[in-house]
Amino acid sequence: MTDDGPAAVVDRRIDTLRVLADGPASTPTLVDRVDVSRSTVDRAIHELGALGFVASAPGDNRITTLGRVALAAHDRRSRRLDTLADAAPLFDDVALDVDPAVFDDATLVLAGPRAPHRPVDRVATLVADATHVSVYTARFLGRHARLYHDRVVDAGMTGSFVATDRVIEQVAAARPDDLRDVIDLGRVALRRTGRDDPVTLVLAETPTGPEMGLVVYRDGVPRGFLDNDHPAATRWARAVHERLWTAAAPVDL
Incomplete structure (x- = not known):
């Protein structure tokens, strides 16, 4: 029929x-x-x-x-399905309830043999003009830690970070002075979470509006980056961060 x-x-x-x-x-x-x-x-x-x-x-x-x-609407749905198919191998171990709107007209950047750092590089681009970042991360990258420190100290950016104990310990061990610097400046708030998704979620507030980025890791290595500034996508990112922030515990350094 x-x-x-x-x-x-x-x-x-x-x-x-x-x-x-x-x-x-x-x-x-x-x-x-x-x-x-x-x-x-x-x-x-x-x-x-x-x-x-x-x-x-x-x-x-x-x-x-x-x-x-x-x-x-048909074309938007088709583009979403194309992005979903491309991103599907990345999300096997991701338990975040990802809103389908995150994939609408999103930019998906995958690491490749000749460009393994592309997902990491895109985070730097995302926060280059940010005045505030809301971050959830369960994976540590020294490059990201340095990036956030420099933006806070040199550009006055503020941040709300939710991280696992492992990430906090790795930051404290690798860059102890940097962590104390940003906390002492009063520009960064940090909480710890027991959640352990292989992702870094960044919501960047910029002069042109909010933009979200999601780094997805496989075997501890950044394999992909999903970028979107659509209002529905940034609302999802904000809601996820607020939920994780509320459930997280303060960090006593």
């Missing part, structure tokens, strides 16, 4: 919608441009018209305003 639901119809008739998005077209023109039979075009126009996505008059078919919205 043919599925007549809106999503199924748009998937099935997407080529017709795309042609009409370029401008009104007659049925013979659609037959030629979609490269299907006249009966197939007639069914497409009927199905899309029943949903209000296409309007027809003698000799002319046009996409409606909501038809354009439906086309954009």
Whole structure:
């Protein structure tokens, strides 16, 4: 049985919608441009018209305003699925409840044999103009620790950090003076958590608005970075950090 639901119809008739998005077209023109039979075009126009996505008059078919919205929604969903498929191998061990919006129009950067540090480099880009960062991390990278220290001390950035005991101990051992510096300046708040996801989540507040980044580790090595400044994605990142912050315990250094 043919599925007549809106999503199924748009998937099935997407080529017709795309042609009409370029401008009104007659049925013979659609037959030629979609490269299907006249009966197939007639069914497409009927199905899309029943949903209000296409309007027809003698000799002319046009996409409606909501038809354009439906086309954009289809393309956004397709891009999300593409990103999900690319990112799927990274998330086997990640228990965070990731909102699907995080993958909408996101930038996914993967480490490669010739560019193993790409995910780490993207964190530096993310916080380059940040005035405040909200961070959750269960993995230690000396490069990140130095980055945050320098931004706090040299640029006046503030930060709220939730980290595992292991990360806090590693920072204290590797860069003890740096940790004391930023705490003493009163620009950094630090809490400890028992949660241990193989990720670093960064929400950067910048002059142009918030932006989130998610570094995903495999076998202790940064393998990918997901970047997004869409409001729904940054809301998710903020909610995750606030939840972890509330459940975390103060650190007594």
